[in-house]
Amino acid sequence: MTDRPNGLTYAQAGVDIDAGNALVEAIKPLARATARPGMRGGLGGFGALFDLKAAGYEDPLLVSTTDGVGTKLKIAIETGLHDTVGIDLVAMCVNDLLAQGAEPLLFLDYFATGKLDVATATRVVAGIAEGCKLAGCALVGGETAEMPGMYADGEYDLAGFTVGAVNRDGVLPRLDDQRAGDVLIGLASSGPHSNGYSMVRKVVERSGLAWDAPSPFGAGTLAESLMTPTRIYVKSTLPLIKAGRIKGVAHITGGGLIENPPRALAEGLVPRFDWNAWAMGPTFDWLQATGGIAEHEMRRTFNCGVGFLLVVARDEAPGVLGDLLDAGEDAFVCGELAASFETRT
Numbered sequence: 001m002t003d004r005p006n007g008l009t010y011a012q013a014g015v016d017i018d019a020g021n022a023l024v025e026a027i028k029p030l031a032r033a034t035a036r037p038g039m040r041g042g043l044g045g046f047g048a049l050f051d052l053k054a055a056g057y058e059d060p061l062l063v064s065t066t067d068g069v070g071t072k073l074k075i076a077i078e079t080g081l082h083d084t085v086g087i088d089l090v091a092m093c094v095n096d097l098l099a100q101g102a103e104p105l106l107f108l109d110y111f112a113t114g115k116l117d118v119a120t121a122t123r124v125v126a127g128i129a130e131g132c133k134l135a136g137c138a139l140v141g142g143e144t145a146e147m148p149g150m151y152a153d154g155e156y157d158l159a160g161f162t163v164g165a166v167n168r169d170g171v172l173p174r175l176d177d178q179r180a181g182d183v184l185i186g187l188a189s190s191g192p193h194s195n196g197y198s199m200v201r202k203v204v205e206r207s208g209l210a211w212d213a214p215s216p217f218g219a220g221t222l223a224e225s226l227m228t229p230t231r232i233y234v235k236s237t238l239p240l241i242k243a244g245r246i247k248g249v250a251h252i253t254g255g256g257l258i259e260n261p262p263r264a265l266a267e268g269l270v271p272r273f274d275w276n277a278w279a280m281g282p283t284f285d286w287l288q289a290t291g292g293i294a295e296h297e298m299r300r301t302f303n304c305g306v307g308f309l310l311v312v313a314r315d316e317a318p319g320v321l322g323d324l325l326d327a328g329e330d331a332f333v334c335g336e337l338a339a340s341f342e343t344r345t
Contacts, residue, residue, distance in 0.1 A: 022118050024144075030122075030129035031139045038105060039138040048140035050106050052165055060165040063102035067092035068159050072197040075223055077155055079211045082120055084229040085158065086127025087134070088194045091230035092253065093162040094135040095308065099249040099264060101172035101241050102164035104137035104234060110159040111144050114151035124158070127229075134232045137162065172241065173248035173311070175266040182247060182337040183317040184261075184271055187237070188330035189307030191283045193230040195254045196301045200226060203291035217282035225283065233308045236327035240310075245320055248311035252303040259300060261309055265337065271309075273335040280305040306334060 038055030052060055069088045076085050086109075094104040109128050111121055121144065132139045151157070166172075192200060204211075204222065211223035218225035240246050248264040261271040280288075280298075284305060288298055298304055312320050317333065324331035 030126055031141075034107075034129055034132040034137070034139040036105070036136060036138045039140060048106060048108070050138075050140070050163070052105075055105060055165065057165050057167065059168050061102075061168055061171065063097055063100045063164045063166060064162065065093045065096040065164075066159065066161045067096065068157070069194050070197055071201060072194050072227070073156070073158065074201060075197070075211065075226060079223040079227075081223055081227045082123040082127070084127050084227055086124050086129070087131040087229035087232070089128055089158050089160040090131025090135055090137075090162070091232045092194050093160045094131075094137065094164070095230075095233055095251040096253075097162060097164040098233060098237060098241065098308075099172065099251045100164075100166060101170045101246075101249075102166040103238055103242075104135045104162055104164045106138050106140045106163050107132050107135075108140060108161045109142035110161070111142065111156060112151070112158075113144075113146060113156035114148055114153065116144065116146045117154075120156070124156070128160075131229075131232060135234045136238075137164075170242065170244070172246065173264045173266075175248075177247050177313075178266045178269055178311060178337060179313075180269060180337050180339045181314055183312050183314050183333055184273070184335040184337070185310040185312055185317065185321055185324070186278060186306040186332055186334040187231070187233055187308040187310070187324065188278070188281075188332075189252070189303045189305055190231045191226070191228045191281070192287075192302055193253070193307060195256075195303065197226075199291070199293075199301055200287065203287050203293075207290050217286040231307050233329075236324055236329045237308065237310070240320055240323060245316050246310050246312060250309040252306050252309060256298070256300045256302050257304055257306060257309075258296070264309070264311065268340050269337045270340045271335055272338040274333075277334045278305055278332050309334075311337065 038051045069085050072088060073085060076082050089109065090107060097104050111124060129139050209222050212221050215222045215225035250261045250264040252260050284302060321331055
């Protein structure tokens with residue numbers, strides 16, 4: 001094949017291979033910093049290997065999850081606050097793994113954009129690496145897709161994929177063990193996490209505030225407050241899960257406190273919340289007041305201050321609560337399980 005002096009190049013078509021290679025080199029040390037037992041190889045292959053035996057599992061089941069960041073990315077793109085959306089991406093995936101009783105082991109990301117900006121992409125991946133360190137899982141690879149015409153200038157999208165493991169006898173929820181009277185323990189969220197941001201952006205529009213206005217409910221600017229990353233609950237809850245002290249876990253994401261808890265509960269049981277047991281927090285107070293959002297709509301859209309919900313036997317609850325507080329969580333009893341024929345409040 002002979003070169004044509006005026007032939008079209010891939011760069012002229014809008015895809016910069018050199019930029020992609022530069023990004024891979026920039027993120028290699030970020031990925032290496034997330035290494036953990038069981039990880040084999042590094043970036044650059046066609047796939048990633050993981051040794052479950054080296055990670056301490058003898059009879060494991062694999063659990064996989066995938067998620068994105070949603071329209072929270074619109075705020076990052078409009079304001080240039082790219083450093084923590086990677087934490088959000090990891091959190092949304094690994095917290096779902098925990099709900100099955102699984103330990104996060106490895107993570108892969110997908111970064112898609114119209115024209116690759118190496119500096120921006122590196123900041124995003126640095127956040128992903130930080131999330132992996134918080135979750136104790138290895139960033140083993142990913143994919144960068146430069147697709148001219150698919151995204152406007154400066155726009156990008158993210159997806160995350162994680163794999164975890166759980167011993168066969170440790171899978172959650174333990175539906176057969178759940179009973180009416182079991183205690184619900186809530187772990188505080190850091191704000192809306194990565195859900196309901198289409199509503200958040202509509203409320204901000206209604207407020208008339210600019211992204212760089214002082215936050216009416218937190219430190220820094222409005223955008224900085226709303227970009228607070230999703231909490232990762234692995235290090236505080238995984239030891240309790242592995243010890244068999246938790247009967248069920250609900251990660252409170254889209255659908256809020258109305259639709260998520262039933263996914264972790266046995267048939268015939270419902271959550272009975274004490275809605276006065278915790279405060280939603282200033283972010284949700286502002287969103288509700290400014291948007292004129294009804295109580296039920298808040299509870300089915302946002303986590304309302306509860307990012308993670310644990311089902312615990314009543315006699316275990318004081319010890320579990322104490323261990324969570326010792327681990328640095330803002331944890332609180334927020335209700336109990338009730339038979340479904342009882343009045344649900």
